[in-house]
Amino acid sequence: MSMPTQPEGGAGGEVRTVELVEDERRYVLLLDGERAGSTTYVDHGAQRVFVHTEIDMNQSGKGLGSTLVAGALADVRARQLRAVAICPFTAAYLRGHREYDDIVDPVTPRLKADLREAHLL
Numbered sequence: 001m002s003m004p005t006q007p008e009g010g011a012g013g014e015v016r017t018v019e020l021v022e023d024e025r026r027y028v029l030l031l032d033g034e035r036a037g038s039t040t041y042v043d044h045g046a047q048r049v050f051v052h053t054e055i056d057m058n059q060s061g062k063g064l065g066s067t068l069v070a071g072a073l074a075d076v077r078a079r080q081l082r083a084v085a086i087c088p089f090t091a092a093y094l095r096g097h098r099e100y101d102d103i104v105d106p107v108t109p110r111l112k113a114d115l116r117e118a119h120l121l
Contacts, residue, residue, distance in 0.1 A: 016064070018071025027075070029055070029068040036064055039072055039090065042120040047082045047105055049115065050090040069093045077103050084111065086121070 017030040021038075029037045037055035041048050050072070055064050069090050076083045082105045085091035094100055115121040 016067045027072040047084050048076050049084040050087045053087050053089040
């Protein structure tokens with residue numbers, strides 16, 4: 001599944017696209033068709049739990065992480081799932097973007113225990 005975003009106003013009008021790669025349990029950010037970062041998740045019932053976000057070091061400071069997380073959350077909403085942020089970057093993004101409050105669940109000790117037991121954390 002591909003979720004294209006609008007071209008950004010940076011030099012060259014780069015195109016940012018967020019794609020779901022289900023067999024890798026990650027959303028990938030493509031910058032002009034080249035992989036620039038990803039966010040990994042595990043599913044826990046109807047919750048998509050974000051565990052790690054990474055942007056290529058030579059691409060930092062361009063807002064790519066925010067583009068990636070916004071695209072992933074749009075997909076979570078479209079699938080009528082709930083989002084949980086164990087990943088510090090995703091958690092910080094959610095604190096600053098209250099428009100996602102309706103789909104966000106807190107990290108609970110039970111959730112962490114379930115994921116550890118399943119060797120997903």
